[in-house]
Amino acid sequence: xxxxxxxxxxxxxxxxxxxxxxxxxxxxxxxxxxxxxxxxxxxxxxxxxxxxxxxxxxxxxxxxxxxxxxxxxxxxxxxxxxxxxxxxxxxxxxxxxxxxxxxxxxxxxxxxxxxxxxxxxxxxxxxxxxxxxxxxxxxxxxxxxxxxxxxxxxxxxxxxxxxxxxxxxxxxxxxxxxxxxxxxxxxxxxxxxxxxxx
Amino acid sequence: xxxxxxxxxxxxxxxxxxxxxxxxxxxxxxxxxxxxxxxxxxxxxxxxxxxxxxxxxxxxxxxxxxxxxxxxxxxxxxxxxxxxxxxxxxxxxxxxxxxxxxxxxxxxxxxxxxxxxxxxxxxxxxxxxxxxxxxxxxxxxxxxxxxxxxxxxxxxxxxxxxxxxxxxxxxxxxxxxxxxxxxxxxxxxxxxxxxxxxxxxxxxxxxxxxxxxxxxxxxxxxxxxxxxxxxxxxxxxxxxxxxxxxxxxxxxxxxxxxxxxxxxxxxxxxxxxxxxxxxxxxxxxxxxxxxxxxxxxxxxxxxxxxxxxxxxxxxxxxxxxxxxxxxxxxxxxxxxxxxxxxxxxxxxxxxxxxxxxxxxxxxxxxxxxxxxxxxxxxxxxxxxxxxxxxxxxxxxxxxxxxxxxxxxxxxxxxxxxxxxxxxxxxxxxxxxxxxxxxxxxxxxxxxxxxxxxxxxxxxxxxxxxxxxxxxxxxxxxxxxxxxxxxxxxxxxxxxxxxxxxxxxxxxxxxxxxxxxxxxxxxxxxxxxxxxxxxxxxxxxxxxxxxxxxxxxxxxxxxxxxxxxxxxxxxxxxxxxxxxxxxxxxxxxxxxxxxxxxxxxxxxxxxxxxxxxxxxxxxxxxxxxxxxxxxxxxxxxxxxxxxxxxxxxxxxxxxxxxxxxxxxxxxxxxxxxxxxxxxxxxxxxxxxxxxxxxx
Numbered sequence: 055x056x057x058x059x060x061x062x063x064x065x066x067x068x069x070x071x072x073x074x075x076x077x078x079x080x081x082x083x084x085x086x087x088x089x090x091x092x093x094x095x096x097x098x099x100x101x102x103x104x105x106x107x108x109x110x111x112x113x114x115x116x117x118x119x120x121x122x123x124x125x126x127x128x129x130x131x132x133x134x135x136x137x138x139x140x141x142x143x144x145x146x147x148x149x150x151x152x153x154x155x156x157x158x159x160x161x162x163x164x165x166x167x168x169x170x171x172x173x174x175x176x177x178x179x180x181x182x183x184x185x186x187x188x189x190x191x192x193x194x195x196x197x198x199x200x201x202x203x204x205x206x207x208x209x210x211x212x213x214x215x216x217x218x219x220x221x222x223x224x225x226x227x228x229x230x231x232x233x234x235x236x237x238x239x240x241x242x243x244x245x246x247x248x249x250x251x252x
Numbered sequence: 253x254x255x256x257x258x259x260x261x262x263x264x265x266x267x268x269x270x271x272x273x274x275x276x277x278x279x280x281x282x283x284x285x286x287x288x289x290x291x292x293x294x295x296x297x298x299x300x301x302x303x304x305x306x307x308x309x310x311x312x313x314x315x316x317x318x319x320x321x322x323x324x325x326x327x328x329x330x331x332x333x334x335x336x337x338x339x340x341x342x343x344x345x346x347x348x349x350x351x352x353x354x355x356x357x358x359x360x361x362x363x364x365x366x367x368x369x370x371x372x373x374x375x376x377x378x379x380x381x382x383x384x385x386x387x388x389x390x391x392x393x394x395x396x397x398x399x400x401x402x403x404x405x406x407x408x409x410x411x412x413x414x415x416x417x418x419x420x421x422x423x424x425x426x427x428x429x430x431x432x433x434x435x436x437x438x439x440x441x442x443x444x445x446x447x448x449x450x451x452x453x454x455x456x457x458x459x460x461x462x463x464x465x466x467x468x469x470x471x472x473x474x475x476x477x478x479x480x481x482x483x484x485x486x487x488x489x490x491x492x493x494x495x496x497x498x499x500x501x502x503x504x505x506x507x508x509x510x511x512x513x514x515x516x517x518x519x520x521x522x523x524x525x526x527x528x529x530x531x532x533x534x535x536x537x538x539x540x541x542x543x544x545x546x547x548x549x550x551x552x553x554x555x556x557x558x559x560x561x562x563x564x565x566x567x568x569x570x571x572x573x574x575x576x577x578x579x580x581x582x583x584x585x586x587x588x589x590x591x592x593x594x595x596x597x598x599x600x601x602x603x604x605x606x607x608x609x610x611x612x613x614x615x616x617x618x619x620x621x622x623x624x625x626x627x628x629x630x631x632x633x634x635x636x637x638x639x640x641x642x643x644x645x646x647x648x649x650x651x652x653x654x655x656x657x658x659x660x661x662x663x664x665x666x667x668x669x670x671x672x673x674x675x676x677x678x679x680x681x682x683x684x685x686x687x688x689x690x691x692x693x694x695x696x697x698x699x700x701x702x703x704x705x706x707x708x709x710x711x712x713x714x715x716x717x718x719x720x721x722x723x724x725x726x727x728x729x730x731x732x733x734x735x736x737x738x739x740x741x742x743x744x745x746x747x748x749x750x751x752x753x754x755x756x757x758x759x760x761x762x763x764x765x766x767x768x769x770x771x772x773x774x775x776x777x778x779x780x781x782x783x784x785x786x787x788x789x790x791x792x793x794x795x796x797x798x799x800x801x802x803x804x805x806x807x808x809x810x811x812x813x814x815x816x817x818x819x820x821x822x823x824x825x826x827x828x829x830x831x832x833x834x835x836x837x838x839x840x841x842x843x844x845x846x847x848x849x850x851x852x853x854x855x856x857x858x859x860x861x862x863x864x865x866x867x868x869x870x871x872x873x874x875x876x877x878x879x880x881x882x883x884x885x886x887x888x889x890x891x892x893x894x895x896x897x898x899x900x901x902x903x904x905x906x907x908x909x910x911x912x913x914x915x916x917x918x919x920x921x922x923x924x925x926x927x928x929x930x931x932x933x934x935x936x937x938x939x940x941x942x943x944x945x946x
Contacts, residue, residue: 090274097280101287118380235276 058083084237091235092163099228100156102221107149110216112198117210124218125149125194148194148222151187155229158184159236166240177241181233188230195223299347301330304361304385305340306402311383312343312363319345319361319385326351329385343385343402356394361387362403369431408445408461416462416470417520420444420506422455428526429480429504434460436507441466444506457523460506470508473515476526477533480504509533545573545599546613548620548657549664550630550644551581552594554672558642559632565598566633567646573600575644597664598630598644617665620657627652629670696927722844 057066058081060074067074071081085091110122123131125148133141158180165177198219205213306312312332319327331344347355364386366375378384388407422428434442447458462470482495495501506526511534527533565573581595602616620628627649635643647670655668710716 087274087276091276094274094276094280098283101280101283105287 084239084243088235088237088240089163089166092159092232095228095232095235096156096159096163099225099232102225102228103152103156104221106218106222106225109218109221111194111218111222112201113214113216115209115212115214122216125222144194147191151191152225152229155184155188155191155233159229159232162236162241166243174241178238181236181238181241184233188226188233191226191229192223195219195226297349299327299349299352300355300396300398302327302345302347302355302398302400304343304345304400304402305335306343306363307340307404309341310363310365312341312385313382317343317382317384319347319387320364321351321387321389326387345385352396353393354389354391355387355397356389357397358394359387359389359397359400360403360407361385361400362406364406405446408443408459414464415442416464416467416518417459418462418470418518419457419459419521419523420476420526421450421457421523422526428456428458428478429506430458432480432504432506434462434476434506434508435479436466436469441469467518469510470518471510471515472518473512474508474510474518474524475533475536476506476508476524477530478504478526478528479507483529545601546616546620547576547664548598548600548617548667550596550598550667550669552596552630552632552669552672553591554594554632558634559594559596559644560641563635563641563643565600565644565646567605570604572604572646573598575599596644598667617657620665620667623648624655624657624668629655630667631670632672691930696930700928 056069058069058071059066060077060079060081062079063074063077065074065076067081069083073079074081107125109124111125111128112121112123114121114123125144129141129144129148132138132144162177162181162184165172170177198215201213202215205211309332311317312329314329314332317329318325319329327345327347329343330346333342333344334340335342362385363383364375364378365383366379367373375383385402386406420428428444428447430444430446432444433440434444442460442462444458444460447456449455450457479495480501482493482501485492485494509530525536527536559575559578561575561578563575564571565575575596576599577597579595579597581593582590583593584590587593600616600620602613605616605619607615607619623646628646629649629652631645631647632642633645635641646667649670652668652670657665657667
């Protein structure tokens with residue numbers, strides 16, 4: 055077909071054109087560095103995710119005591135107090151979804167180079183979910199930020215973000231970058247290759 | 253359309269992947285480097301883990317309790333656990349790296365808790381924040397150690413703190429208070445630690461720190477005393493309550509003074525005695541003798557109560573020592589009997605004797621030996637009249653039997669004794685009280701009460717009450733009688749009678765008396781002659797008289813006395829009988845009878861009777877005249893009777909028993925009088941006894 059679409063303004067141009075004549079974006083049929091970026095960001099995201107779970111997320115200071123709780127520790131504590139619903143939400147939003155994203159991105163990145171039994175449509179669907187859900191992962195940071203802003207009663211009681219919140223935010227950011235770096239067209243390249251092979 | 257689409261070269265990703273790394277890999281690499289750097293840095297900054305063992309957890313919490321040095325956090329407890337066998341609590345503390353080199357074997361750790369004591373409130377901040385572990389170590393790095401024993405309380409002297417470290421020991425009756433301040437003129441110059449009992453239990457000991465800037469105040473002759481509590485003195489100036497300050501009143505305190513100069517420099521570790529008060533502290537300075545006291549023993553023959561351990565030993569009124577111990581002593585071989593003797597061991601301060609030259613126990617003993625040869629003896633004397641306490645007095649005895657201070661080298665030298673000079677006052681008073689106790693006061697009072705009852709009954713008898721009136725009536729009648737004309741006429745009648753008697757006598761004279769007298773004289777003469785002739789019979793008569801006298805001598809005077817006594821008793825009984833009580837009535841009746849008789853006299857021609865009587869008298873006179881002839885015989889009989897009576901009376905005089913009985917009787921009477929006297933005094937002192945019957 056010999057046509058390449060601009061990734062920014064989607065204007066099609068004949069193959070071999072270097073830059074988009076409408077928006078000036080570099081035209082490329084496939085991003086050769088896509089997978090490398092995916093893996094690089096994925097790796098940083100995972101690296102940040104470890105301290106995000108080890109260090110305390112919230113520092114709660116009351117008159118008599120200072121309480122520091124990690125994400126999982128806080129959820130467990132809530133569960134101990136009977137708030138299973140909230141504990142479940144925290145666990146899902148802060149643990150299950152990030153881990154699922156790591157898994158999904160890694161799976162997609164692997165699946166474009168290795169033969170897979172999962173259909174291309176399903177993998178495209180996974181990619182879209184990851185893309186969509188990524189921004190909501192920041193909800194934890196949002197809650198921490200709001201609490202820290204609201205509860206500042208000097209010595210009586212105060213809530214401050216712990217070091218984990220920074221790492222968690224970084225982890226989310228890098229996961230999103232990783233997902234964005236993935237060129238979803240590669241999903242279909244495998245199909246093309248398989249078709250041409252047969 | 254046969255237009256061929258140009259072949260699109262789809263460059264495979266693999267090729268690109270293999271062709272070279274993307275620039276984006278720098279980001280994870282940087283992240284990794286950063287993470288590794290942070291990890292390495294935090295690991296590098298981590299200090300060593302030390303383990304401190306405590307008696308109990310006392311609020312230590314993992315990852316919360318801090319370790320502080322000079323109130324700066326230098327570590328955090330990471331783990332709280334138990335030592336093997338759950339004997340102690342172990343706290344694992346992560347130290348900060350910069351202090352780690354200083355935490356050597358000399359470091360001290362203790363838990364700071366809120367504490368309320370008499371000295372004040374400490375650790376108040378830990379009420380809210382929770383306890384923390386306070387640490388203390390010196391300023392020099394030492395070989396690392398990682399296992400420590402936590403102290404149960406803050407150490408008195410923290411490493412690195414300088415000062416004079418001394419120890420206090422309680423003197424007799426002294427007390428020590430934990431953590432008390434050491435005050436000098438009201439300023440705290442040191443502090444006392446936690447007191448403990450010496451191993452043998454005979455005193456308490458406590459270490460103390462005099463702060464460095466005040467250490468020059470202490471020298472060898474400094475004396476410490478306890479200022480806790482208060483003293484109350486009641487004297488001529490009124491009551492006086494004395495205490496140092498409220499703080500020491502509550503929490504105790506120790507103060508000191510250097511009464512004399514010349515004390516040596518005090519080294520760390522010197523032990524000072526703490527005296528109960530300033531007076532004893534001052535005294536101790538002068539009492540203290542560098543030499544050992546001289547021990548001698550005294551054996552007193554009498555076991556007198558009142559001598560106690562600590563009683564003074566005095567020589568010429570000067571206290572030279574005290575009684576150290578008292579015991580009983582039985583030594584048949586030495587004393588020859590098995591009586592218990594009082595053995596007192598005396599402790600004599602040689603310095604008190606004021607001996608010239610070297611002051612030593614040997615010198616003192618030599619001195620005492622020479623004095624004993626001169627007559628020095630030990631004796632017990634009253635120390636106090638009130639308490640009856642005794643003291644040992646060494647006194648010079650004039651003409652004392654020879655004695656020496658026995659010193660056989662093995663036992664204590666034994667001092668000879670003299671008569672004890674215990675005060676007689678106590679004994680006398682005691683004797684008086686014993687006598688009073690023995691008085692039959694109960695019986696006496698009982699008799700007195702019955703006697704008084706009887707007397708009361710007698711006095712309250714109506715008959716007796718009427719007696720005075722009767723007597724008055726009687727007197728009135730007597731007056732009436734005397735003032736009656738008949739009685740007044742008696743002298744006239746008497747006069748007439750006498751005139752008649754005179755005439756009668758004149759008649760007698762005229763008629764017969766002269767003749768009869770001459771005849772009587774003749775008779776007398778012949779009687780004299782008869783006497784002369786009968787002189788031969790006189791010796792026999794005298795012998796007879798003597799026999800009579802002897803009989804009189806052997807008269808059973810004893811029985812007489814017995815009978816007299818019995819009679820007296822009978823009289824006693826009679827007096828006690830109802831008849832005696834009824835006596836007033838009889839008396840009244842007798843008086844009535846007298847009265848009646850007098851009335852009869854007055855009414856029944858008494859004058860005539862008198863006249864008749866006088867006539868009889870005249871007849872009697874006549875009879876006298878007649879019987880005058882018999883006069884010489886009567887005179888003889890009277891003479892004999894008088895002689896006999898005289899002898900009898902002599903015999904009575906010789907009756908010692910009688911006189912003794914009389915004396916006894918007199919004594920009894922006197923006793924009775926005394927008893928009555930004491931009864932009267934008793935009643936006077938205590939009138940209630942009459943009512944109460946005792």
